[in-house]
């Protein structure tokens with residue numbers, strides 16, 4: 445049928461439309477970010493049920509529209525129920541969804557981004573760890589071409605640590621001298637953990653998570669870097 449397509453997608457967010465409908469944003473496997481109308485979803489007994497809630501991984505069938513598509517069918521692939529029933533996991537998941545919503549382009553396929561998101565949500569659902577979301581942000585930044593420079597001061601080139609701050613515009617660490625002039629303070633332990641994360645040692649980092657304070661520093665720095673990169677706020681991060 446012309447204009448009809450099927451795809452896997454994760455629900456990023458939903459907004460009310462009119463009396464009974466919602467606009468649902470999906471990060472899809474093959475079509476990039478898609479916004480589609482789910483008609484009648486707010487009426488009781490809607491055929492969509494609760495399948496179109498943020499974090500749900502679904503198989504959708506949609507009609508292609510000029511601006512908005514129209515959802516015609518939804519099947520649950522992964523409901524991520526455990527994740528959604530845990531406040532802490534859910535708030536972390538929501539900030540990841542918002543981050544993806546900020547960087548993904550509509551109708552521009554981004555299969556790597558899709559895979560990262562489904563992988564992170566699945567891990568958060570089955571084996572939650574405080575390392576998952578910071579790991580996700582920094583992987584997302586690398587995917588977007590913002591790979592942090594951690595081996596030397598980005599201003600003066602000094603290679604000897606310890607480094608004491610991070611410059612968001614330059615995307616790297618600062619030595620004590622340059623750090624006095626600006627940048628965001630960060631503990632050396634947090635930087636060590638960040639090196640592990642961006643060096644692809646996520647599993648090692650999950651097995652031996654750092655001190656919660658340093659973990660939080662790395663997570664907040666990741667959010668700040670994403671905001672700097674996308675030039676948009678990630679509002680749900682205030683809940684963390």
Ligand SMILES: [Zn+2]
Nearest residue numbers: 597600619622
């Ligand atoms: Zn320096």
